[in-house]
Amino acid sequence: MHILSLIEQYELQFSNNNYFGDIGVDPSYSIVEGSLPVLVSAPHAINHFREHAVKPADMYTGSLALLLQKLTNCYCIYSNSFSKEDPNYILGGEYKAALRALVKEHRIQFVIDLHGASKLREFDIDLGTLYGTSIRENNLNDVIGIFNNNGITNVRQNHTFSASHPGTITSYCAKELLVQSIQIEINRNYRNPNAFDLFQKTIHSLEQIIKLLGGV
Template sequence: MHILSLIEKYELQFSNNNYFGDIGVEPSYSIVKGTLPVLVSAPHTINHYREHAVKPADMYTGSLALLLQKLTNCYCIYSNSFSKEDPNYILGGEYKTALGTIVKEHQINFVIDLHGASKNREFDIDLGTLHGTSIQENNINEVVRIFFNNGITNVHQNHTFSASHPGTVTSYSAKELLVQSIQIEINRNYRNPKSFDLFQKTIHSLEQIINQLGGA
């Protein structure tokens, strides 16, 4: 099946019920196991609840995570239904507990947390690394190099989203699980199937990053 067809197929489970996902499903996350010791996380695949308000989904981050799992055989965790828990904001929670179990049981070396930014942001990619403390310098340099090699050159680090809030998946992974981690904010222009040339650059970059960090 063509990548674009796969992406659209995967996205259906998240876009269901106007991006509230499969309402009432428990738990509100799903896990796909692999063999490569990298865990791709997508907590905002659907609408989510933060500070008494519903925030819109980071569209196509879930389908991107599932596609990357298929391409690399990494591990994957993602939100599948609406809950009152924002996994990338609250302290603790069932999503991060499950993520921690995967990391410990499968000797995960890296956690990559995918997010979507508005097309109006000044960057194509913003890498959140707790200002350089969540991932080794040589690895973040490699991540930037791979994006550049695939034609994504407007790559910032800790520009708008540093992932420094203690409730983020990246902070939890780095500080509590003691595993290297990175938050990747992707501009809407680079995760839009209607601009498939740009989306494909994102897919290729992330596939190579996962393989590189996972030692494939």
């Protein structure tokens, strides 16, 4: 099946009920296991609740995570149902507990947390690294180099989203689980199936990043 068709097929489970996902499903996350010691996370694949308000989904981050799992056989965790827990903001929670279990049981070496930014942002990609403390410098340089080699050159670091809030997935993994982690904010222009040439650059970049970090 063509990648675009797969993406659209995967996205259906997230766009269900106007991006509230499969309402009432427990737990409100899903896991796909693999063999590569890299975990891709998509906590905002559906609408999420933060500070007494519903925030819209980071569209196509969930389907991108699933596609990357299929392409690389990495591990994957993503939100599948609306809940009052925003996994990338609250301290603790069931999503992070499941993530912890995955990291410990399967000796995950890297966690990549995918997010979506508005097309109005000044960057194509913003890498949140807690200002350089969540991932080794050589690995970060490799990540940036892969994006650049695939034609994504406006890659910032901690420009708008540093992931330094203690409730973020990246902060939790780096500080509590002591595993290298990075938050990747993807401009809407680079996760839009209607601009597939740009979306494909994102897919190829992330696939190569996962394989490199996973030792393939």
